[in-house]
Amino acid sequence: MTSSNADDSAPAFVDRHVGPRASDVAHMLATLGYDDLDALVGTAVPAAIRSSRPLDLPPALSEDEVLAALKERAAANLVRTTMIGQGYYGTATPGVIRRNVLESPAWYTSYTPYQAEISQGRLEALLTFQTVVEDLTALPVANASLLDEATAVAEAVALMRRASKVEGTVVLDANLFGQSLAVAQGRAEAIGQTVVVADLDGGLPAVDGPLVGVVVQQCGADGRLVDLAPVVAAAHERGALVTVATDLLALTLVQAPGEVGADVAVGSAQRFGVPLFGGGPHAAFMAVRAGLERTLPGRLVGVSVDVDGTPGYRLALATREQHIRREKATSNICTAQALLAVVAAMYAVYHGPAGLRAIAERVHASACLLADLLVTVGLGAEHTQFFDTVRVAVPGRANAVVVAAAHRGIDLWAPDGDHVQVTCDELTTPEHLRLVVEAFDEAVSPVGTQAVIATPAVVVDSPQVRPVAYPRSTGYLTHPVFHAHRSETGMLRYLRALSDKDLALDRTMIPLGSCTMKLNATVEMEPISWPQFADVHPYAPASSQAGTARLAGELETWLAEITGYHAVSLQPNAGSQGEFAGLLAIRRYHRARGDEARDVCLIPASAHGTNAASAALAGLRVVVVATAPDGSIDLDDLRARIAEHGPRVAAIMITYPSTHGVYEEGVRTVAELVHAAGGQVYIDGANLNALVGLARPAELGGDVSHLNLHKTFAIPHGGGGPGVGPVAVAEHLAPYLPGDPTPGGQGGNAPVSGARWGSAGVLPISWAYVAAMGGPGLTRATSVAVLAANYVAARLRDAYPVLYTGPGGLVAHECILDLREITHDTGVTAEDVTKRLADYGFHAPTLAFPVPGTLMVEPTESEDLAELDRFVEAMLAIRAEIDQVAAGTWPVADSPLRNAPHTAASVTADEWTHPYPRSLAAFPVASLRAAKYWPPVRRIDGARGDRQLVCSCPPVEAFAE
Structure with a gap:
């Protein structure tokens, strides 16, 4: 790569990414007593660890050059109609969701919702995702997403092992998607879990010792749709748990795992509006029967109430205790795909139950019609019971069929040299079906009979609804949220209302230590769509x-x-x-x-x-x-x-x-x-x-x-x-x-x-990011991150002691503010400070990690001096409030700190009995009168939420006054 900026020591993008201007850097250095950035870094970073050479990276590109280079690489990818399946499907992301969720910084720049009061919008969206999964699987508890279907299957194996509390064998369906088998086997081997891969068509295999669990794929890798009831009954008879790897779209038509007594259901929500993305990111899911909820991996959103009794969403105990339990945790914590789970949830809200069912019926009808059309060229489906995938035996001709289809712009799946599979999805059209049949005919027929006429409207009419094997018997998605937003105007306003409840980087710095909430530049984000x-x-x-x-x-x-x-x-x-x-x-x-x-x-x-x-x-x-x-x-x-x-x-x-x-x-x-x-x-x-x-x-x-x-x-x-x-x-x-x-992949x-x-x-x-920053730009970003952390530490040190420092009394890129003595003397806790920061319009720093009673602050290099000073102003104002508590002006139990955050409803209530004025509650610093974030709920009762775990959307009546 070359760049017109190659000789520029501070290319334009670096200047955009790094927040402080040159004059700001000089001011910050003067505050710290250093003449230049190199001197500060030279003191903070021990010489013994410094690298002996600079970064050897291509010269930095301008933003236009970055986009041009990415377009060149994108052009080398060939986009064809995909009918491969195997857990990945074509889907249409509704424009209102793509533009207002996937491409919206209000959604993509937010942090994990550990501070519930300023995360109510995304918590509601994640709770909606959980409800979609619970309803469609007919199981009562689901988590707030997992990483992908393959790792979800592996997590299910571990869950069954934990729940059974015995040493034994887990049977994996040979008809699982190949990637799920590979990941599950690798994870099982690491923890010493014995697994057996078996064809479940002939029943469960005999195993030595106890049978811990069985994993069955409902819509198999070969396209077969399985009757779950016999598998579940046989496994339960032998004392084993059953996990069903399933398909959310299929579940709008076919029997749900919970209907037949399955213990666990896993799968991917990718086909609910999430692009293929070359394999990810996609939101996987897991749902469990009652009694297994405390063994769930990942995050779980539940419902509690705030101090006024208003319902409020929160991450439940199962999420937070992962850090506490360390090696005994049910997962290694960072196992969610929140943004993609929100997309999938909003896809369900957008279409509603009737819309989802109509899509599933069209997909199934397309597969049935394809099977019928193949008969006209002397071929037929290998299985009669399927949802979206038709498997065809073409001895020795599989590759020829795939090539013929590729010439027509369609990718098919050949699991071996003798079979080809065709998977239909919501993007499948009659023309696609016609081209597929043509490809089979060309590759298989000795004469090329071309039995399908080239006029799709005559020969390949729109597919008609067909009955599905093993139909579903229960309803789903009855909550009002899945019926209330049919117009695009309504959907747009619903998405805006949710995002308005949250604090993300598009509104404020997020000073979370160890989480590096830096700029996500538009030029970096644009190409992913x-x-x-x-x-x-x-x-x-x-x-x-x-x-x-x-x-x-x-x-x-x-x-x-x-x-x-x-x-x-x-x-x-x-x-x-x-x-x-x-x-x-x-x-x-x-x-x-x-x-x-x-x-x-x-x-x-x-x-x-x-x-x-x-x-x-x-x-x-x-x-x-x-x-x-x-x-x-x-x-x-x-x-x-x-x-x-x-x-x-x-x-x-x-x-x-x-x-x-x-x-x-x-x-x-x-x-x-x-x-x-x-x-x-x-x-x-x-x-x-x-x-x-x-x-x-x-x-x-x-x-x-x-x-x-x-x-x-x-x-x-x-x-x-x-x-x-x-x-x-x-x-x-x-x-x-x-x-x-990937089949045939290396390693x-x-x-x-x-x-x-x-x-x-x-x-x-x-x-x-790397291409636009270049080596010098990346190094400057690191140096300014160290400068910003030390500037904040220096400004706050007299009010909040900095717990640890390194060479020269400096910190690295983050600092820990120690509130333990403050708490001892006044009763004001670090948590009180985090809640009060919401009234100032800030996301909180990291609370109580790695040291209880502290706050860990990481400003990053992207925040400019004005925002750093705004945060310092807020923290110093809060310290002044703490001093008022210490002086006896307010009791801690009825102080603006303990009552925080304050909602608009609370400060405009007819009755105000607190010993501090409403104006202090709402506008503790003057700048808030010009731009104010109003938390949607007051402090949420975490203990109550842990005692009474509610994991699905509450009825709309719960929100009535």
């Missing part, structure tokens, strides 16, 4: 995905250069999955060397909750290493743990900079101690935003790291997903990276997600 990236099936021929392959290869090369590692896999579709993939690589490495006894993973007490859970999922035993008083790893305790477990030490997982927000000078010593014991060093890349261009994890002694593209590399968080967590490894671990789940290792590049659809975002 281009058809060449959005409408490609992951199983399309390699020649059809050449553009994505080129883009992915370039991004892998750039990430390897940035981290110093030898190889990178983009497959993990969340940071948690990147952790898992990295630990699996370590485990495989040890086993290949005969070191099977190495099963201990050392994890510092301050580590992210995902670390311990990921280690457990990878079959490793967690041993905690103490934290020293300064927040670093306690080297004496590390030596003691190594002495205790030496020959069994597989790895240590460390976060650098540490979760305490400092550059630890002893990181190389940690690596040397673990290496000397024969272990590997995993460096969690969650805080890579503080290293890019300054230091490389591999040069610190790391053997493997995962990176969060949804943090450091500008992919937006989307309210809790999509995420991308590539895994980067040293050369000796490269052979142990995840394998390609013999088990994959960790269902597609070769995981969430391929959002990779153009990070590609554009």
